[in-house]
Amino acid sequence: VLPTRLRCYACGATATFDERKRCTCGESLWFETSSSGFEWPDRRDPGMWRYADLLPVDPSSGVGAAAGGTPLVRTPRLDVGARLLVKDEGQNPTGSFKDRGSAVGVAYAARAGRDRIWTVSHGNMAISTAATAAGVGMECTVCVPVDVPEERLENVARYGPEIVRVEGDYGRLYHESLALEGIEFVNSDTPLRVAGQKTVALEICEAFSPELPDAIVLPVSSGGQLSAVRKALGELRAAGLIDQLPRLYAVQTAACDPIVRAFEVGEREVSAIDAEETIAYSIANADPPSGNRALAALRATGGAAVSVPDEETRAAQRRLAREGGFVVEASSAVAYAGLERLVERGALDAGERVVLIATGSGFKERTESPVESRTVALEELSSIE
């Protein structure tokens, strides 16, 4: 029997999964998870599925079974005062953190007898949902803005989903799609996606166990991933496996930073803004559906929100590659740029251990830099050093 009971983190109201995906109070609903008595598992299931006891469904076959289990990499060369560990989510099946939520979403929908899954995305989430659905033979529909350039859809189209360009406000599409009856949308902060996404924090905490990292830094767009991390920490505390919470730091691009703005002025609610162009376009959500949840999580853990301009994102991306060996997308590099700012502000002490969630591989994006090289003759090879 599939669990169906959801609860609103904000007002405490409950609902079933079939009734609604968002609370009548406007906030997101999550699966209720009883973690009482949970211990770090002995089971050797691959990746994130070792935490199946905390998930609303068991793994299905196919690529979704391979999600998660990404490395946590200590790279001293990237230290910026604090001691850095990179959680390399690019090593998921489709190269991004989205595979965790897709794995739970597709497995649950399959068990529930659905033959098609839907999502609103033109980036990593669309790629991930389409791939995971393909792995179990489920149809997939991806809804994108009517004017998104074709080249941004090439990686989505590889998996053969139905692609629907939707005319009208994209923010409204997000919410209205969730209210459709009989159609299963797995959007960025929906109950199934948050349920899968939380496994990244379970992996981080288990790797540090019985200690804890001092802080976790991550890029934020809809707020879904930050919500999921917060949910995981709560479950681990309820299980008695951690007794305090690492500080959570959210980083946004300065071109679109509604959560940062609300954080800085002490608001409890995030207001929609007008976004500008940015290289980190995949985290440019001007009206984040889990923005309020994100704000609460930052404050509850003693963290903060910070935004960075594109030029710092570019520099961070370059440093991650050239000094760390990590090619990440611009939307991941913002987190490293933000970390540098946080250290300058004194938010992190030297010697503190901070985990950077590198959310996605950079190989899906073309590079802009020219290739520099020199030419030698084979006969001169011995003298080139």
Place this chain on the structure above:
Amino acid sequence: VLPTRLRCYACGATATFDERKRCTCGESLWFETSSSGFEWPDRRDPGMWRYADLLPVDPSSGVGAAAGGTPLVRTPRLDVGARLLVKDEGQNPTGSFKDRGSAVGVAYAARAGRDRIWTVSHGNMAISTAATAAGVGMECTVCVPVDVPEERLENVARYGPEIVRVEGDYGRLYHESLALEGIEFVNSDTPLRVAGQKTVALEICEAFSPELPDAIVLPVSSGGQLSAVRKALGELRAAGLIDQLPRLYAVQTAACDPIVRAFEVGEREVSAIDAEETIAYSIANADPPSGNRALAALRATGGAAVSVPDEETRAAQRRLAREGGFVVEASSAVAYAGLERLVERGALDAGERVVLIATGSGFKERTESPVESRTVALEELSSIE
């Protein structure tokens, strides 16, 4: 103390690592590994480093520590008679199997006090070597053919290695580079690379333990990866952990298939051929340095070699994505196309378990297909199913 003793698989001669990288008989040299008494480890080191007892060096810091540990994914939709499991090497730090050999190569060179590492490659191996070197702060030089298009070097250049275009025969460069004194080249079938590369087979066998897969199918270019798989199987047999060997099947592109040609006519040595253009250009090695070793491994295990035309590779690539959720490069898709041919020939029985090594992610290659989509108005969303 770093181990330095190498042995020729063919003539049995020994040498030290500093003396030479290839045997005076012309064949490749490998590190001698004593696996007597080796057991599947309890250690929880990340990825391939759980097998450190069989490797010539311990892990260094940085991204090399995150190599290996890739998922083995059962995907019934991709079955072609035999029962298929995909070993998804695209989930390595730089998206290909090459990270395993780079991890050992860079760690060893660092321990040996080198400050620069070299490789001859313009593809995954160059990307992987440059990334792994960056992770420990070692300089890297990548030697490429003088006429390689700049766009093929973009992913290499992200990591900032020195790129040297070499005028002259590329096959000669491979061999002459290994004879240079005081310069550490980690080419595709060198002792350090084979030592790291073998961990893919250790992972496969441990996942099946105490059973074994019936067959392993992989794309072959230089023969280095196949050699490494063969070496691992030998070590596991010497340790008593397996008592027979899975059949090894090598797949090449029909545009460049010197190993297949030699196999089919019963030769013991591979002869250089003239390669044609192919979408699987990264496995188009016309004069494979470990070709003879590959031939011997195929015959010793009761396997075979088969080649496939580009149109079958394209169809395999499409099926892997649309029915499996795996976006792989063309050079990996050849293995699936080859598997389909092998099943047609009766080489594999229904119900046999076969592991396909998907050597690299396809996200580094652009897609050629147009993106198909349709447009609806937001108001019509409820009626689109």
